[in-house]
Amino acid sequence: MKNIIITTAAAMLVTLVIATVCYENANDGIEALNQKETAQKQALKESEQRMKEQEKRLQPIHPNENNKKIGYSLQNDKLQITFDKGKKWGAAPIEREDLFAGEYNGDKQELIPQSFVLTEKLAAFLYGTGENGAVQQIMLTLSTDKGKTWHDSVITEKIQGVRFRKVAFLDEKFGYVIISGDRTMSQEYSTAFVTQDGGKNWKHINNPNVTRLISDGGFIDEKTGFMSYGTINPEAPDLYVTQDGGETWQPSKVEIPEKYDKIFVTAEVPVKKEKYLAMDVNQGPNGDYLGGEVKGRFISADNGKTWQFEKEVQPDEI
Structure with missing residues (x-):
């Protein structure tokens, strides 16, 4: 009888130990799952935060x-x-x-x-x-x-x-600075300013007294500057040049070949080359010659007073 009791007690003890181990293992598994889930949530939150920061990044x-x-x-x-x-x-x-x-x-x-x-x-x-x-x-x-x-x-x-x-x-x-304003329909006031001290002080210079809408303008050196007019249905370049820093302005003559009459109509700001000036004349807002992107290249040997046609300029050459 005594042996039976001892055997039964031992069996119960073993069962209790096994149950305890299983319970602890189960808890460890649940805790591991919870930790994994928490880590996943944290990683997702950090990923969303990084995305928001990326959106805000300039x-x-x-x-x-x-x-x-x-x-x-x-x-x-x-x-x-x-x-x-x-x-x-x-x-x-x-x-x-x-x-x-x-x-x-x-x-x-x-x-x-x-x-x-x-x-x-x-x-x-x-x-x-x-x-x-x-x-x-x-x-x-x-x-x-x-x-x-x-x-x-x-x-x-x-x-x-x-x-x-x-x-x-x-x-x-x-x-230099060029501005226009006070527009009424197709007329406006336009003028220019220059600085000789890196932009600290500005001097208002004379303008060509043209009231057409200005399309572009600029200086290529301290003395030589240009103002180009005509943005609404232009039919020919309307370009003015100064060779004395804006004290006086005069019309610049652009000789358009008959073939390109009313095609090349708006003068852009010239650029200096080694022995002459070069200027592109575009087709304006309504141009449709060869797709409207081709320009005429003109050159001047008298510092912008007169211009002669040189060639057509394709978009990929500009």
């Missing part, structure tokens, strides 16, 4: 396709610039809406073409202050140290509804 727009290090962004309603492919950003002290002040109906996800300069040595942005449609002050904010410090200068104290705007620098000192 995506640079590169104004110069040959230098992808330099770019800007208008995300988060701020103008920010980068010089290292977006690794570091600096904010320009300009309200985003002021960059599009005046008469502008284009894409506001990018800056207005020609309204800014962004290079390794210079960041400069034209903008207007005041309510759209009202008299506005045109300003230029620039930096020569990659956005560490900024300088503000007044281009003009007042202009009604700025439309065309362009800023450019030929070197560290000489630059």
Whole structure:
């Protein structure tokens, strides 16, 4: 009898040990599953957070396709610039809406073409202050140290509804700004300003007294500049040249071959070549000759007073 009791007790003890081990193993399994589930949830949360951060990360727009290090962004309603492919950003002290002040109906996800300069040595942005449609002050904010410090200068104290705007620098000192405004139908006021001290101070120069809508303009050196007019149904180039820094202007004669009459109608800003000037004349907004993208190349041997046709220029040659 005693042996039976001992045997039974031993069997019960073994059973209890086995049950305890199984229970602990089961708990360990549940705990492992819970830890795995928690880890998966944490990984998912971190992945979602990374995606949100990626969406918020600034995506640079590169104004110069040959230098992808330099770019800007208008995300988060701020103008920010980068010089290292977006690794570091600096904010320009300009309200985003002021960059599009005046008469502008284009894409506001990018800056207005020609309204800014962004290079390794210079960041400069034209903008207007005041309510759209009202008299506005045109300003230029620039930096020569990659956005560490900024300088503000007044281009003009007042202009009604700025439309065309362009800023450019030929070197560290000489630059120009061309603007237009106060448009009524196909007429407007346009004028130019120059700087000799890197954009700190600006001088208002004379203009050709033409009221047609300006299409482009610019200087190729401190003395020689051009203003090109006609954006609504142009039939021939309407180009003016100054050879004395804007003191006086005169019509520039562009000799259009009969074959291209009313085809090449809008002059672009000339460029300097070794012994002459070269200028492309495009087909305007309604051109359809060979698809509308072909331009006429003209050359001048008298610094822009007269122009002779040289050749057609295909889109991939421009």
